[in-house]
Amino acid sequence: MDSLSRRGARSDASLAKAFLPLTQASHPDGRIYHDPAVLEREKQTIFGRDWLCIGRAEEVAEPGDYKALRLVGQPVLLVRRPDGKVVAYSNTCLHRGVEIASGEGNAKEFTCPYHGWLYGLDGQLLGAAHMRDSEGFDRKTCRLPELPCENFQGWLFVSLNRTPEPFADYIAEFAEKFGYIDMEPMRLGIQRDIPLNCNWKLMVENFIDFYHIGVLHKDTIGRYMKTTDVPYETRKRGQVFINEYDAGSHTQSGEVFVERIPALKDKPARFSQAGVITPNVNFFVRPDYVMLYSSWPVDADTMVMKQFIVFPRHIVESPRFPEIKAQFLVMSDKILGEDFAMVESLQNASKATHFVPGRMSRLEKGVQHFILHNLERIYGAEPPLTAAAE
């Protein structure tokens, strides 16, 4: 048992003020962004329970393709089996737990690098030398623990919880909001991992904080957007959607790079859509591509942001793609660079002696919704307040 209260965040005055109606609410105490005990609780009650989007199916395109991951420290091995199904195993050798594969590649079997136990792509232990005298040991009954793994339109989801919420229930809102795009035939054009000196929640909050866009990003995505009246739609599980806004593609002009995604052909010129898919995904639609950002804690004060940009397949495979990618990255790095400076400053403020978190703006409805969801999961569920942020 850890020492953190489970009595609910509303029993703590420095957190309870976040639960007031938006017009009366203040931001919560900074410790939720830097306390290691909070992160440990989040690992148990959030990352250890939920479905987690870990990337695209084309990253393990061929039978035998594999990728070793550590999800909040937990070793996971993603494999495409010979039957075409993508599966996830605990990447822990059944002998002493060493990761049986690292990095990524293509394999017919996996050999643990420590004492050489051998595994098939189906997780079955095929060989274990010098074990004949180990009484009762039968390698045929030994198989790597399999973790739930599902694919929605090419996006792969894994759960560290072997009995998670049914995937159909979890994915229903993502499917409702973004399923019409038909992302299965699209392909990953850009994937980067970006380390940041801030708590993982601050980056998720930043991406739904449209309050800052007209100020911080006035020369980029803030050029067209009206941020005085953001139509936040708040849903269960802390999810937030902004169903349509005017931002444009990450080009100098804001126009599309090449052509639109077929499902978005009839949308306005700079059609944009956004959502938080809890626990840690921010999803964005532009007329010609979609962007998924996932925020992963490293420790309480640092994180890695994974950036996935998916375009129609023929765009990614076209000779022009390197030029499109370069242009995207120039604009993306400018926008994200502006954001990164802010979230790292927020992180510092979370420990500043003389900072008392201030009042919320009505434009922070989405941010409040996400914060309250996390507070309830960190400190325990409580009876809903009639004055909650809905």
Ligand code: FES
């Ligand atoms: S830890 Fe893998 S064979 Fe010993």
Ligand SMILES: [Fe+2]
């Ligand atoms: Fe921003």
